[in-house]
Amino acid sequence: MSILEIDDLKKMARRRVPKMFFDYADSGAWTEGTYRANEEDLRKIKLRQRVLVDMSDRSLESTMIGEKVAMPVALAPTGMTGMQHPDGEILAAQAAEAFGVPFTLSTMSICSIEDVAENTTKPFWFQLYVLKDRSFVYNLIDRAKAAKCSALVLTLDLQILGQRHKDLRNGLSAPPKFTPKHVWQVATRPRWAFGMLGTQRRTFRNIVGHAKGVGDLASLSSWTTEQFDTKLSWKDVEWIKERWGGKLILKGINDVEDAEMAARTGADAIVVSNHGGRQLDGAPSSISMVEPIVDAVGDRIEVHMDGGIRSGQDVLKALCLGAKGTYIGRPFLYGLGAMGKDGVTKALEIIRKEMDTTLALCGKRLITQASRDMLHR
Ligand code: FNR
Numbered sequence: 001m002s003i004l005e006i007d008d009l010k011k012m013a014r015r016r017v018p019k020m021f022f023d024y025a026d027s028g029a030w031t032e033g034t035y036r037a038n039e040e041d042l043r044k045i046k047l048r049q050r051v052l053v054d055m056s057d058r059s060l061e062s063t064m065i066g067e068k069v070a071m072p073v074a075l076a077p078t079g080m081t082g083m084q085h086p087d088g089e090i091l092a093a094q095a096a097e098a099f100g101v102p103f104t105l106s107t108m109s110i111c112s113i114e115d116v117a118e119n120t121t122k123p124f125w126f127q128l129y130v131l132k133d134r135s136f137v138y139n140l141i142d143r144a145k146a147a148k149c150s151a152l153v154l155t156l157d158l159q160i161l162g163q164r165h166k167d168l169r170n171g172l173s174a175p176p177k178f179t180p181k182h183v184w185q186v187a188t189r190p191r192w193a194f195g196m197l198g199t200q201r202r203t204f205r206n207i208v209g210h211a212k213g214v215g216d217l218a219s220l221s222s223w224t225t226e227q228f229d230t231k232l233s234w235k236d237v238e239w240i241k242e243r244w245g246g247k248l249i250l251k252g253i254n255d256v257e258d259a260e261m262a263a264r265t266g267a268d269a270i271v272v273s274n275h276g277g278r279q280l281d282g283a284p285s286s287i288s289m290v291e292p293i294v295d296a297v298g299d300r301i302e303v304h305m306d307g308g309i310r311s312g313q314d315v316l317k318a319l320c321l322g323a324k325g326t327y328i329g330r331p332f333l334y335g336l337g338a339m340g341k342d343g344v345t346k347a348l349e350i351i352r353k354e355m356d357t358t359l360a361l362c363g364k365r366l367i368t369q370a371s372r373d374m375l376h377r
Contacts (some may be wrong), residue, residue, distance in 0.1 A: 007340075020190060024172055027165070029162035035201070042285075042309065042317055050362055053187075073309075077125075077153060089105055090201075093339035094126075096344070096348075114143070125151040126149040130229070139210060149246075151268070173367065176221060209219055238265070252271065254272060254283055255287065272307075274307055276306070286305055290303070291372075309327075309328050312353065313354055320327060355367070
């Protein structure tokens with residue numbers, strides 16, 4: 001099968017990853033309206049076709065929070081990445097490192113901060129959920145520092161979990177309900193199953209053995225459900241920033257007023273995001289919020305964006321509207337599920353090729369020249 005676009009990787013991942021885990025990646029909250037809108041609103045934006053301008057010597061190189069990137073596309077933090085493919089976080093981090101783009105490890109990852117650090121050579125970014133068990137959170141921040149992570153991505157839009165119907169129907173709840181259906185799903189994906197048997201990394205290794213009272217899957221699921229902090233406030237950003245002491249990115253801003261608050265914290269960047277449509281179904285698409293947020297705070301803080309990016313064209317559109325960088329979640333997860341590390345590389349290559357050709361056909365040479373006048377409005 002020739003793999004030409006992200007959707008090809010998605011189809012392949014669907015065949016190779018057990019249904020409950022494929023669905024986990026491919027789900028949004030409630031009606032999935034916001035999940036769909038993220039993609040659809042990007043598709044609606046039209047680019048200006050230009051001719052007879054110098055399109056030679058193009059470059060996609062840019063920076064995100066001052067770090068040089070081969071293209072302004074980071075891998076988003078995604079929980080349970082190691083369930084799309086054995087050792088998934090390590091493989092994705094290695095692919096990102098070789099490609100020259102940032103990798104962000106989720107608090108809810110299967111492989112730990114230390115696992116990824118031991119198997120990569122360049123700094124990666126760490127995403128933090130602030131949980132009620134503050135001593136665990138302090139420790140996590142310290143572990144990210146010790147592993148020389150170069151940015152902390154603080155996720156703000158998950159103080160309470162959005163309901164994803166697919167996960168509940170698949171029994172992927174806390175605690176998980178294992179039934180013969182799951183055994184069948186795994187048995188029909190032997191490549192995945194053998195890979196899992198061959199790795200030690202099968203549970204949430206950032207948490208198990210580190211959080212008090214969490215020693216196995218059962219204690220982990222009850223701990224996790226009660227740990228999200230509904231009382232989290234802007235005040236908490238202050239102590240996190242201070243304890244971390246490095247580059248800070250605030251993720252999950254989808255409103256101008258919140259962007260204003262975020263800009264006042266002194267963080268280095270914000271990510272316009274609705275968690276890939278997995279939290280507030282009914283929220284506007286991320287791309288529709290980029291322009292108003294950039295206009296409000298773009299002169300004070302770097303603005304990044306994620307949600308719905310499925311091609312290099314989508315990246316370019318977000319940049320034209322003023323985002324300095326973007327993130328992909330599902331596209332790299334599909335790649336990982338389809339072909340492991342090679343699949344993540346493939347996803348990045350597809351996006352790079354699409355972005356480069358589109359840039360040329362829009363009559364520009366440098367990605368850093370992306371601007372609103374490249375769009376049909
Ligand atoms: C996520 N996302 C996410 N975000 C975060 O800050 N911490 C996390 O642990 C997770 N986990 C997670 C799991 C899965 C399976 C998905 C798909 C997403 C959200 C993620 O970082 C990002 O915001 C979205 O994935 C972007 O949308 P696209 O690119 O998937 O459309």
